Amino acid sequence: MHADFRIVSSRLLALFGAISSVQAFYIPGWSIKSYVDNETIPLEVNKVYSDNSQLQYAYYDLPFICPPTGQKHGGYASGRSVSLNLGEVLRGDRIMTSDYDLFMGQDTECQYLCNRQVDRRGIKRAQELVENGYVAEWIVDNLPGATSFVTVDKTHKYYAAGFKMGYKDYSSVTGKPQYFINNHLTLVLRWRKAPGRAGENGGKVIVGFEVYTKSIEAGHRDSTGCPQDVHSDTDGMELYIAPNNTHLASQYPHSSYLPADDDVDDGSTVTIPYSYAVYFREDDRVEWSKRWDLYFNNQExxxxxxxxxxxxxxxxxxxxxxxxxxxxxxxxxxxxxxxxxxxxxxxxxxxxxxxxxRTGNRSPREKSNGLLDQKTxxxxxxxxxxxxxxxxxxxxxxxxxxxxxRAPSYAGFLAPLIGSGTQLVFMTTGLLILSTLGILNPSFRGGFVSVGMGLFVFAGVFSGYFSGRIYKTFNGKDWRRNTLMTALLFPGLLFSTIFILNLFVWAQASSTALPFGTLVGLIALWLLIQLPLVYCGSWFGYHRSNSYExxxxxxxxxxxxxxxxxxxxxxxxxxxxxxxxxxxxxxxxxxxxxxxxxxxxxxxxxxxxxxxxxxxxxxxxxxxxxxxxxxxxxxxxxxxxxxxxxxxxxxxxxxxxxxxxxxxxxxxxxxxxxxxxxxxxxxxxxxxxxxxxxxxxxxxxxxxxxxxxxxxxxx
Known part of the structure; x- marks a missing residue:
């Protein structure tokens, strides 16, 4: 018996190990992309986010960032919005094409991007983002730009998605905080030979996208806008505009109170130069199907x-x-x-x-038929x-x-809730199965939310069926009313809550706010697809199925x-x-x-x-x-x-x-x-x-x- 128990235990452990190891599974040929030498590689910018805030912002909406020029790079004009799935929109993604030029295999020591004129309000905005630790997310070949780290024992490297927009320091003279913007970026793209026939034809696949940041003052740049010496220690580009007391005094001649400089638009600006470098490095240690493992290596x-x-x-x-x-x-x-x-x-x-x-000795008064004389x-x-x-x-x-x-109190309210609950059970089960099998993986950006929304809408059939049958078991008569409650009660409360919260996010101009078109699309999914499915399921459960006996x-x-x-x-x-x-x-x-x-x-x-x-x-x-x-x-x-x-x-x-x-x-x-x-x-x-x-x-x-x-x- 002990041997059988050990066999069963070992098989269970092997099963759990197999389940936990499928995290890097990818559908072959579904999303792999190879590049040949000198082929343009699009770089897309997305958003900025922080661990200290739930508000995210589109990268090109920031007032101190180089705006898109509209010039074509790799066949696409910069500033063009990339089509997103529902999950990407709900998670706050705002992906757009950029002006960065990347060509497979071509290293670029320095490339000037732009000079950005920033006023006081823009500087204040940049300081706030740096203070709150915001990081930017760029995308190359569906990989987010990452900051590279090495473990303490220096045996493993791992990635943290995003890169810092700047850093905070303190003045050695005044002790006041100083804010610096990272205005020179070094992009390192790691590649290896593409598998199969594409590799035989010179194709290469990207297995890593690293971003290294540096802040370089405008005075340490040459006439082309590039840093004079990228590798030397130079003063950083401080986010600061000197106060204009003369302008403030002229605006408020009879006041002893002068507002803060960043609250007044006096026309003062500072020029922030931006530049970047690109390097391609071969890396045969990372398989394309496991390139996301570096983002989770530290968690493993x-x-x-x-x-x-x-x-x-x-x-x-x-x-x-x-x-x-x-x-x-x-x-x-x-x-x-x-x-x-x-x-x-x-x-x-x-x-x-x-x-x-009672047990004990029988009475001698026993009839011939073997029965006791109950009277005596x-x-x-x-x-x-x-x-x-x-x-x-x-x-x-x-x-x-x-x-x-006996039918419970508020049975007409219980049946719709149970119907909506079965809808959630179906959706959650489907998501866990698809994720465990690797179909929903990091390369499918926003796929978890998108597929979950689809499963939830489709599961309206099960919601209506169980709600209608349980309602019939409770001797309910108005099955149409029960159907409407099932289709509108829980989804309506969910949508109303999200809409109210969305108003607060809208007021902050955050990319997390749902666009009006997305809200209309969600309402259409709810009323034009899920409601009819709930109706069909409820009709079948109430009229074609027997109540539970x-x-x-x-x-x-x-x-x-x-x-x-x-x-x-x-x-x-x-x-x-x-x-x-x-x-x-x-x-x-x-x-x-x-x-x-x-x-x-x-x-x-x-x-x-x-x-x-x-x-x-x-x-x-x-x-x-x-x-x-x-x-x-x-x-x-x-x-x-x-x-x-x-x-x-x-x-x-x-x-x-x-x-x-x-x-x-x-x-x-x-x-x-x-x-x-x-x-x-x-x-x-x-x-x-x-x-x-x-x-x-x-x-x-x-x-x-x-x-x-x-x-x-x-x-």
């Missing part, structure tokens, strides 16, 4: 932590599984069937039954009107057979629920039951949060680990719901419908508290708008997660209750 050192999360999840789930097996063994094969054999339940009614005689036997109670004549084991949850399937009949008069013990009250149930699934996923949550809130240009890449932990989390929600529902029924409380939803979604409360902890301890977000966006989107995400797990809890409790009461009636 945490693999042991991911395995710890899986072991933690399996231990907790294993303990719960043992408890659930005991409950099922007790209810289905024990208490339930004993009640059936005793004839205590029949068609939802309790039948009186005389008690068996002193060992037999014959008071048939006593309560003791009812079967002794009809207690606890079995007493609720006539009320346990219940094993016992419902009494005409509701049973009074006794006073609840403290541990069965809703708030304690939700918190205690939600803590267990949270304990399963909290280790992995740290990596997910870092990917979303800190590494805004990156992606959560270990979907193999996340899929395993998510699966164990769902199993844990199922088991916790079974245990909590059984305890509630044993307390003779038949109001389990809504309670099962709250039990299943209980971990969402703990996740939101984890968000608060993450905000105060891990993030350095500054500003009211950024803080509001963080907590609003965190609350929205927790609500979506809670609806998903709450639906799983409801379906689990429904199946469990039908099973145990069906076992009573089975024989």
């Amino acid at each position: 050192e945490s693999t042991s932590i991911h395995w710890l999360a899986i072991v933690n999840s399996l231990v907790i789930s294993g303990l719960l599984t043992a408890v659930v097996v005991m409950i099922l063994a007790k209810t289905v094969t024990g208490d339930g069937r004993r009640s059936v054999k005793d004839g205590s339940l029949e068609e939802g009614k309790i039948k009186p039954k005389a008690k068996k005689p 036997d002193p060992d037999l109670d014959h008071d048939t009107s006593s309560d003791e004549e009812f079967v002794e084991d009809i207690t606890g949850w079995k007493l609720l057979h006539g009320d346990v399937f 219940h094993p016992t009949k419902t009494n005409s008069i509701a049973r009074q629920v006794p006073e609840k013990p403290w541990y069965t009250r809703s708030i304690y149930n939700i918190l205690f039951a939600g803590l267990i699934p949270f304990a399963v996923i909290f280790i992995e949550l740290l990596f997910v949060f870092q990917s979303i809130w800190q590494d805004k240009s990156g992606y959560y890449y270990v979907f193999g680990f996340l899929s395993v932990v998510s699966l164990v989390c769902i199993v844990t929600v199922v088991e916790v719901t079974i245990v909590a529902t059984y305890i509630q029924l044993c307390a003779e409380n038949y109001h389990w419908w809504w309670q099962s939803v709250f039990i299943g979604s209980g971990s969402a409360v703990w996740i939101f508290m984890y968000c608060v902890w993450f905000y105060w301890t891990k993030l350095h977000i500054q500003g009211f708008i950024s803080g509001m966006l963080f907590f609003s989107y965190s609350l929205l995400a927790c609500a979506v997660y809670g609806l998903l797990t709450g639906t799983v809890g409801f379906l689990t409790a429904y199946a469990f209750v039908r099973r145990i009461y069906g076992a009573i009636k089975a024989d």
Whole structure:
């Protein structure tokens, strides 16, 4: 037996290892691009973002950056917007062609770009971005420009997407802060021979895009605009315009208060020169299919932590599984069937039954047919009107057979929620499967959100079906009203919240704000595609499918629920039951949060680990719901419908508290708008997660209750 256990364990570990190793899988020939010598390589600029803010800005919208000239580079005029998918738009991407010239295999020591005249407001804007640590994202061959780092032991190199726009220093004389702009960039493109026939014809593929920054003062440049000596230490290009006190005094002659210089447009400007260099370096150590690994190489050192999360999840789930097996063994094969054999339940009614005689010596007064003389036997109670004549084991949850399937309060609200929850379950399952298989990978920019939106819209069929069938089970009559609630309630709340938050982002002129055309497109997806799908599914679920059958009949008069013990009250149930699934996923949550809130240009890449932990989390929600529902029924409380939803979604409360902890301890977000966006989107995400797990809890409790009461009636 021990040998079999070792074999099974080794196979499970091998399976988990295989799942976690598919993160670098790419669809061959789908997105690979090769270049020949002297062929133009487009460089696209995207946006700037920061770990200290939730606001992102389009690169060409910045007032201190060289604007596009409109000249053609590689067949495309600079400043042309690149078509984006829905996911890219939602994540704040604004990709445009640039004026940078890159030719495969041709090194450029220095290339002048432009001189940018910047006024006081532009300088102030640049200082704010440098102060908040903003980095810029450029793209070459679908790879983001990266800052290169080396591990402490100098054995591994890894990338951090983006490059700093400037840096902050302090004056050695005054001690005041000084801000410098990185106005000379060195671009290093690493390449290797293309695979297959393209490589035989001289094709090369790009496997790395590194950006090295430097700030060089305007006075250290020659007549061409290039630095006189790139490699020497020179003064940086400071973002500073000397105050014009004469101009201020003339504008405010009778005032003792003079406004700050950057609040007054006095015509003063500073010229910022921009230049760049390009180098191509061959690198045979990196395969094209694994070129994204460098962006995650530093994170792969945490693999042991991911395995710890899986072991933690399996231990907790294993303990719960043992408890659930005991409950099922007790209810289905024990208490339930004993009640059936005793004839205590029949068609939802309790039948009186005389008690068996006590053990001991039989009375000599025994008839020839072997029956005791009930009139003279002193060992037999014959008071048939006593309560003791009812079967002794009809207690606890079995007493609720006539009320346990009574339609819940606000049933017309519960059915649409469960329908929307099944929609989320389908979408999440599809995303995890596609990501684990490698179909959704970093090279598919914005693909995770785009595919998720498509799956959500398509899953409207399942949403309508389950909502309509559950509504029919609750004896609902107005199925069209239920259909509209299913199609409009949850998606409407989701869209309204995002729209209101979008107004605040619009006011900040951030690229994170959704364009008007995108909002119209989302409304069209919602009302013109999802609504008809929900209608079709609801019609089929209500008219073409039978309602769910219940094993016992419902009494005409509701049973009074006794006073609840403290541990069965809703708030304690939700918190205690939600803590267990949270304990399963909290280790992995740290990596997910870092990917979303800190590494805004990156992606959560270990979907193999996340899929395993998510699966164990769902199993844990199922088991916790079974245990909590059984305890509630044993307390003779038949109001389990809504309670099962709250039990299943209980971990969402703990996740939101984890968000608060993450905000105060891990993030350095500054500003009211950024803080509001963080907590609003965190609350929205927790609500979506809670609806998903709450639906799983409801379906689990429904199946469990039908099973145990069906076992009573089975024989």
